[in-house]
Amino acid sequence: MTPRWRLPLRFAVLGYITLLILLPVGTVFYRAFQHGLGAAWDAVTAPDAVHALWLTILVALIAVSLNTVFGVGVSIILARHRFPGAWLLDALVDIPLALSPVVIGLALILVYGHSGWFGDWLAAHGITVIFSVPGIVMASMAVSLPYVVREVLPVLQEIGTEQEQAARTLGAGPVTIFRRITLPNIRRGLVYGVTLTTARVLGEFGAVAIVSGAIAGKTQTYTLFIANSIDNLDPQSAYAGAVLLCLAALLVLTVLTLSDRGREAWHRKAPA
Amino acid sequence: MAAAGRLTGRVAGPALAVTYLSVLVLLPVAALITNAFSHGWGEFWSAVTQPEAVAALELTLAAAAIVALVNSVAGLAIAFVLVRDEFRGKAFISALIDLPFALPTVVAGLTLLTLYGASSPVHVDLAGTRLGVGAALLFVTLPFCVRSVQPVLAELDAETEEAASSLGASRGQVLRRVVLPSLLPSVLAGAGLAFARAVGEFGSVVLISGNLPFKTEVASSWIYSLSQSDDLPAASAVSVVLVVISLLVLIGIGWARRRFDVPETI
Numbered sequence: 001m002t003p004r005w006r007l008p009l010r011f012a013v014l015g016y017i018t019l020l021i022l023l024p025v026g027t028v029f030y031r032a033f034q035h036g037l038g039a040a041w042d043a044v045t046a047p048d049a050v051h052a053l054w055l056t057i058l059v060a061l062i063a064v065s066l067n068t069v070f071g072v073g074v075s076i077i078l079a080r081h082r083f084p085g086a087w088l089l090d091a092l093v094d095i096p097l098a099l100s101p102v103v104i105g106l107a108l109i110l111v112y113g114h115s116g117w118f119g120d121w122l123a124a125h126g127i128t129v130i131f132s133v134p135g136i137v138m139a140s141m142a143v144s145l146p147y148v149v150r151e152v153l154p155v156l157q158e159i160g161t162e163q164e165q166a167a168r169t170l171g172a173g174p175v176t177i178f179r180r181i182t183l184p185n186i187r188r189g190l191v192y193g194v195t196l197t198t199a200r201v202l203g204e205f206g207a208v209a210i211v212s213g214a215i216a217g218k219t220q221t222y223t224l225f226i227a228n229s230i231d232n233l234d235p236q237s238a239y240a241g242a243v244l245l246c247l248a249a250l251l252v253l254t255v256l257t258l259s260d261r262g263r264e265a266w267h268r269k270a271p272a
Numbered sequence: 273m274a275a276a277g278r279l280t281g282r283v284a285g286p287a288l289a290v291t292y293l294s295v296l297v298l299l300p301v302a303a304l305i306t307n308a309f310s311h312g313w314g315e316f317w318s319a320v321t322q323p324e325a326v327a328a329l330e331l332t333l334a335a336a337a338i339v340a341l342v343n344s345v346a347g348l349a350i351a352f353v354l355v356r357d358e359f360r361g362k363a364f365i366s367a368l369i370d371l372p373f374a375l376p377t378v379v380a381g382l383t384l385l386t387l388y389g390a391s392s393p394v395h396v397d398l399a400g401t402r403l404g405v406g407a408a409l410l411f412v413t414l415p416f417c418v419r420s421v422q423p424v425l426a427e428l429d430a431e432t433e434e435a436a437s438s439l440g441a442s443r444g445q446v447l448r449r450v451v452l453p454s455l456l457p458s459v460l461a462g463a464g465l466a467f468a469r470a471v472g473e474f475g476s477v478v479l480i481s482g483n484l485p486f487k488t489e490v491a492s493s494w495i496y497s498l499s500q501s502d503d504l505p506a507a508s509a510v511s512v513v514l515v516v517i518s519l520l521v522l523i524g525i526g527w528a529r530r531r532f533d534v535p536e537t538i
Contacts, residue, residue, distance in 0.1 A: 006357060009349060009352065009353060009357075010353050010357055010359065012349060013346075013349050013350050013353045013365075014365070016346055016349075016350070017350070017365060017368060017369070020407070020410055020411055020414065021368055021369075021371055021372065021411065021414070022368065023387055024383035024384050024386060024387040024388070024411075025371070025375075025383050027383065027386045027387040027393065028379075028382060028383045028386050031386055070289070070292050073285065073288070073289060074289045076285075077285045077286055077289060081285065081286075083286055085286075086286075089286065089289060089290065089293075092293055092297070092298065093293065094522075095297050095298075095301065096297060097522070098468065098515065098518045098519050098522050099301075099472065099515060099518070100471070100472025100473070100474060100491075100492045100495075100511070100514055100515075100518075101472070101474055101475070101492075102472070102474045102492040102493075102495050102496050102499075102511075103304070103472065103492070103495065103511040103514060103515060104297075104300070105499075106304065106495060106499050106504070106507055106508065106511055107300030107301055107303060107304040107511070108300050109499065109504070110300060110303035110304055110306075110307050110504060110508065111299050111300050111303045115504070116303065117299070117303055138295075138296060141296055142296040142297055142300070145293075145296060145297065199373075199374050202376065203374075203375065203376025203377065203378075203379070203475075204376075205376060205377050205378040205474065205475035206377070206474035206475050206492065206496070209474075209496070210496060210499055223376050223377075223378045223379075223475070226378055226379065226382065227378050227478070227479065230382065230385075230479060238382060239382075239386070242379045242382050242383070245375070245376050245379045246375065246379060249371065249374035249375045249376070249379070250371075250374075252374040253367060253370055253371065253374050256370070256374070257367060257370075
């Protein structure tokens with residue numbers, strides 16, 4: 001870089017990041033604690049806020065575990081087995097990345113809503129999906145579906161099958177091989193993928209907004225609670241809730257940075 | 273046991289995976305397409321050409337294109353500073369770049385609204401303006417534009433640049449003739465990802481845009497309000513247009529990556 005340009009470019013870049021990211025996020029923190037710690041605490045411990053938080057945690061637990069099992073399973077299938085249409089399965093997993101969250105939510109309504117494809121069947125069996133918790137879980141699962149596969153599959157493809165074959169020759173069963181060989185090998189990619197999935201589920205808004213009906217105290221997730229607080233002219237609740245989710249995002253970033261370091265070290269070690 | 277394992281791998285595994293995918297994604301997408309054309313091609317066409325839909329789609333595409341362009345330049349500059357510059361706090365800035373990835377979109381929207389909204393402490397009110405829509409999209413797409421360029425720039429052979437300058441090329445010429453051409457494919461890949469993300473963005477935009485029809489209403493919020501008023505065929509029709517646009521962009525990026533050997537860094 002030309003020395004003459006070094007400083008102006010540095011300050012232009014710092015200015016852009018400050019105006020776009022640092023100052024807005026900082027202002028939310030300031031607003032959340034503007035009326036003291038007590039006001040912020042009251043806002044996040046109000047009944048609707050607590051309910052929204054628990055619902056979000058419940059949804060995340062279900063969606064992340066199911067998507068982790070799916071993600072690891074699909075990665076193993078795609079990396080270790082040959083079958084017709086494998087390339088298609090590989091491509092289809094990525095579809096949610098190309099869809100607007102609102103479109104994903106709408107598409108779920110068209111299948112599981114009261115006038116949807118399975119609407120009559122579900123109603124006849126007394127199952128409510130849309131405007132209810134199952135719909136929120138499904139929307140969260142759909143938007144976060146690709147992340148574990150995208151992180152674990154490349155690792156599996158890169159490590160190859162030598163160790164697994166050696167273990168098999170020595171008489172290890174599939175479960176032992178998975179637990180003792182495959183899982184330790186994919187650990188870092190898995191941590192990365194699960195963290196991305198969790199971040200996406202905790203922060204999902206569009207897809208959940210459209211399927212949940214956002215009924216306060218019932219089907220309101222944390223992001224919906226924040227948006228609703230703004231609509232209800234209750235900015236204190238919105239700011240305090242936003243700070244809580246900001247802290248969660250910072251935690252996510254820390255985990256990603258740490259496991260990224262691990263991943264890079266692993267890649268450097270791995271033969272090209 | 274081994275035979276059963278092979279059978280599981282060949283049949284049961286893929287079957288389970290496809291079922292899971294069908295329940296969550298494939299059936300819903302099929303229902304979306306069917307619904308969009310449920311009353312025939314004519315209804316589809318009138319749903320996507322009615323004035324409010326056209327205005328929303330035009331705004332979405334224009335804003336996504338401008339934002340992708342602005343952030344490509346910004347992303348290139350940020351990547352240069354992160355790779356070629358040294359200063360205290362660089363690691364912090366680098367971590368900050370990823371924040372929009374981790375931050376829930378609605379929180380992103382709220383942060384921008386807090387600083388650049390009606391009660392702005394700096395008296396810049398972008399609420400209900402197209403600039404506000406742009407700011408939200410700039411925020412959520414910045415990491416794509418930085419992270420697609422940065423690793424390529426870091427890997428770029430210093431020797432080639434040294435060779436060029438030892439052959440008498442000025443610094444400007446090295447930048448124009450050597451550095452920028454090798455970065456161009458990854459800059460375009462980043463711009464494409466940013467564009468695809470911006471086209472479908474909802475959470476970060478709704479708060480600051482105020483969803484004013486014909487002014488700040490983007491395609492995804494138009495779809496949202498159609499579905500709230502139970503006009504599902506029209507909502508599906510506009511959705512299909514959005515899906516086709518982002519699929520085309522993503523397929524284009526995939527093709528370009530193979531064609532120009534751009535590493536997949538995001």
